[in-house]
Amino acid sequence: MTHRIFGNIGRYGDPSVRKVVPLTIALSSVSNPQLSAIDVLTKYSHDSDDDVACNAIFGLGLIGAGSNNARLAAGLRQLAVYHSRNPFQLFMVRIAQGLVHMGKGTLTLNPLHTDRLLVDPVAMTVAAIQPRWLLTLDENLDTLPVTVRVGQAVDVVGKAGTPKTIAGIHTHTTPVLLATAERAELATDQYDILAPTLDGICVLKKSRCFGTLRINPLKKNEKSHEKNAGLVWLDFVLLKHKSKERQPVKRLGSQ
Secondary structure, eight states: OHHHHHHHHHHHSOHHHHTTHHHHHHHTTTTOOOHHHHHHHHHHTTOSSHHHHHHHHHHHHHHTTTTOOHHHHHHHHHHHHHTTTOHHHHHHHHHHHHHHTGGGGTEEOOOEETTTTEEOHHHHHSOOOEEOEEEEEOTTSOBOOOEEEEEEEOOOTTOSSOOOSEEEEEEEESSEEOOTTEEEEESOSSEEESSSSOOSEEEEEEOTTOOOOOOOOOOTTOOBOOOOOOOOSTTSOOOOOOOSOOOBOOOTTOO
């Protein structure tokens, strides 16, 4: 819907307004290289107006910032050949290529954080570079490799039961890189998250509800009959029941 609105402004708007249309399209999907946005900005990058072409090329760098998108990188290489005689457009192509390969794919300009629930106002006004990896630490702030499930985020608001929050699951070991529309979940019950979401740098705490099933055995040389049942779940739950009635143990051969 937004691309349709921006497209109408670009077709029928004034020349001064038409110059900012590529930047508005790019700011609507920063560090999120959607194919529709890439196609529109690629068309604007061949425009006869130098300002529109420069803004479109810079917009291509914004939507692919830190993504290492192969299609976008190939398109920028073609634009470098196309604008080889135009110094301003060629300079913008070099800037866009640096943004696409920013941090070798480990950084992002996305202003959304905390599982895309909060917006950083500084990143909305100034391009704030931040890492896009998921790093897990223990309580002593030491690196803690754990197994996580990474997939496309699914909106579960208003859905009954406990639906899956991610789709197209891939299992990785932290640290791992997360794309703009991806979400991570712990693949083990051994640790608990101390933060509301699992992104950025997270501190994990060893879960007290993780362990094995152990049954308390009967002691040897016992002259009474006891019924003991012990269930220990990481030494957190201990249930023990002893019968109050003591019955003599009959020996073999006795009547």
